[in-house]
Amino acid sequence: xxxxxxxxxxxxxxxxxxxxxxxxxxxxxxxxxxGDAVPFSVDALxxxxxxxxxxxxxxxxxxxxxxxxxxxxxxxxxxxxRNEALxxxxxxxxxxxxxxxxxxxRRTVKIHEVVEGQARELRYDPSLFGFGPLVGDLGPLPQPxxxxxxxxxxxxxxxxxxxxLAAFLxxxxxxxxxxxxxxxxSARGIAIDSFASEREEFPAFTSxxxxxxxxxxGQVTLHALLEGESLTGAYSFVFRPGESxxxxxxxxxxxxxxxAKLGVAPLTSMFLLAPHHRRTAxxxxxxxxxxxxxxxxxxxxxxxxxxxxxxxxPRVSSFGDDSPRGFGLMQRTQTFxxxxxxxxxxxxxxxxxxxxxxxxxxxxxxxxxxxxxxxxYDNIVAAWVSAEPAAALTPLRLRYRxxxxxxxxxxxxxxxxxxxxxxxxxxxxxxxxxxGPTRKFVIDFAGPQLADLPGDTAVDAVVQVQNxxxxxxxxxxxxxxxxxxxxxxxxxxxxxxVELRCFLRLGDxxxxxxxxxxxxx
Numbered sequence: 172x173x174x175x176x177x178x179x180x181x182x183x184x185x186x187x188x189x190x191x192x193x194x195x196x197x198x199x200x201x202x203x204x205x206g207d208a209v210p211f212s213v214d215a216l217x218x219x220x221x222x223x224x225x226x227x228x229x230x231x232x233x234x235x236x237x238x239x240x241x242x243x244x245x246x247x248x249x250x251x252x253r254n255e256a257l258x259x260x261x262x263x264x265x266x267x268x269x270x271x272x273x274x275x276x277r278r279t280v281k282i283h284e285v286v287e288g289q290a291r292e293l294r295y296d297p298s299l300f301g302f303g304p305l306v307g308d309l310g311p312l313p314q315p316x317x318x319x320x321x322x323x324x325x326x327x328x329x330x331x332x333x334x335x336l337a338a339f340l341x342x343x344x345x346x347x348x349x350x351x352x353x354x355x356x357s358a359r360g361i362a363i364d365s366f367a368s369e370r371e372e373f374p375a376f377t378s379x380x381x382x383x384x385x386x387x388x389g390q391v392t393l394h395a396l397l398e399g400e401s402l403t404g405a406y407s408f409v410f411r412p413g414e415s416x417x418x419x420x421x422x423x424x425x426x427x428x429x430x431a432k433l434g435v436a437p438l439t440s441m442f443l444l445a446p447h448h449r450r451t452a453x454x455x456x457x458x459x460x461x462x463x464x465x466x467x468x469x470x471x472x473x474x475x476x477x478x479x480x481x482x483x484x485p486r487v488s489s490f491g492d493d494s495p496r497g498f499g500l501m502q503r504t505q506t507f508x509x510x511x512x513x514x515x516x517x518x519x520x521x522x523x524x525x526x527x528x529x530x531x532x533x534x535x536x537x538x539x540x541x542x543x544x545x546x547x548y549d550n551i552v553a554a555w556v557s558a559e560p561a562a563a564l565t566p567l568r569l570r571y572r573x574x575x576x577x578x579x580x581x582x583x584x585x586x587x588x589x590x591x592x593x594x595x596x597x598x599x600x601x602x603x604x605x606x607g608p609t610r611k612f613v614i615d616f617a618g619p620q621l622a623d624l625p626g627d628t629a630v631d632a633v634v635q636v637q638n639x640x641x642x643x644x645x646x647x648x649x650x651x652x653x654x655x656x657x658x659x660x661x662x663x664x665x666x667x668x669v670e671l672r673c674f675l676r677l678g679d680x681x682x683x684x685x686x687x688x689x690x691x692x
Contacts, residue, residue: 211290220405224425238273246274248303262386270319279317281378342375349416355461355520362434374399402426415576422569430561434554436525442479447591462500470494474684476588489535499524521575528570533558586618586683596660616683617654632657639669
């Protein structure tokens with residue numbers, strides 16, 4: 172699969188999970204088990220990943236035939252029987268359900284349950300699923316057949332109602348939800364050579380171990396084996412559901428070769444249009460996106476906000492840093508009026524924040540923005556890339572916490588960017604004689620640091636520009652917002668992209684985070 176197919180695959184994860192489980196069928200407390208119980212430990216999983224790294228990458232066969240030919244709607248019509256949920260009847264508040272192979276998910280994974288340190292593989296059985304009329308006649312199914320992935324459910328929003336909490340489906344993609352969220356931005360286990368001169372690789376989780384939670388436990392622990400052409404890895408995930416759902420990731424990866432560009436904690440999302448960027452055809456909706464900006468908290472404490480775009484050509488931005496405190500793809504705009512989409516409900520999509528649990532050293536947060544014609548493609552990628560290549564045959568420990576949240580878990584010591592607006596600087600006047608297209612930028616900031624400032628306060632808008640000239644910036648109160656507005660005109664001076672930065676200052680005191688923007692003609 173190429174990048175675009177994988178991005179569609181990531182989006183379909185949301186759609187398959189949203190299909191819900193079939194109610195009915197034979198009563199049991201767990202999916203059937205197969206094979207003898209064998210000891211399981213994280214150390215043993217890491218030893219297996221290390222051993223596999225010393226061998227050629229294993230081939231994973233593709234499922235052929237009618238399952239592979241299923242379309243989107245037909246695949247959604249295969250539903251897991253919720254009465255067969257893993258851990259149902261065990262006293263656990265968590266349950267597990269499994270995805271059927273087919274459609275884009277043509278490779279199966281092994282899934283095991285772990286109880287008191289003993290693991291048993293869970294066996295595929297077609298009676299675990301309901302096959303709706305859209306599926307048609309599949310004929311004899313390939314044997315043996317496994318699962319494409321799984322999801323974990325939990326009473327996230329109401330007691331006694333099992334909601335989707337997390338789902339693993341396709342390559343190393345996974346998603347989770349906090350209270351009140353709908354699936355949006357996704358995470359990946361690792362990224363290799365994203366948008367580099369080398370071919371990008373998509374390692375995959377090939378085996379999972381799901382620890383049975385104790386009765387009444389508030390967290391669930393999962394483990395996974397990652398396999399790819401250039402590395403292997405052993406991953407552990409601890410999910411703690413709540414208003415913000417947290418996931419602690421503890422991984423060790425084993426490169427088979429030197430990897431120049433290893434993306435750590437990669438995030439994937441979708442941005443189509445917003446008031447500051449409407450490159451696509453007419454759409455009645457003011458906004459269409461799962462995330463509207465990249466937020467960074469640098470190692471030296473600077474907060475940066477980069478509004479996302481749907482560019483006409485692929486573009487890559489790098490934000491150099493040393494041991495970042497966090498970064499994320501955020502959905503700051505959370506009102507229905509901003510989207511006007513009753514079906515997609517983009518106002519309920521979560522933000523996803525990465526909090527390193529170790530010092531990551533020098534490197535950069537990389538943002539990749541790809542052009543997309545519509546909202547069916549995930550076109551945004553963000554990840555941490557170390558300044559040093561990942562050395563061949565040298566294990567690398569990766570520890571970080573993922574927050575599926577409404578707001579970034581950072582101290583609110585600065586006002587934030589509330590909106591970005593852009594348009595022609597001289598509406599109704601020709602650009603002749605102005606030396607090129609002149610643009611007006613308007614940035615709204617809001618937060619308690621600004622709400623009580625008198626209107627005559629001498630607030631400065633500080634603007635920095637590369638490859639362009641800006642008019643003297645102006646800062647003034649924005650009473651309807653309860654914040655302040657900065658605005659200026661931009662005149663490009665070269666052929667390449669223009670880099671802009673802006674923040675508000677009162678004397679020597681910084682009042683806001685830094686707005687960062689890349690503009691191209």
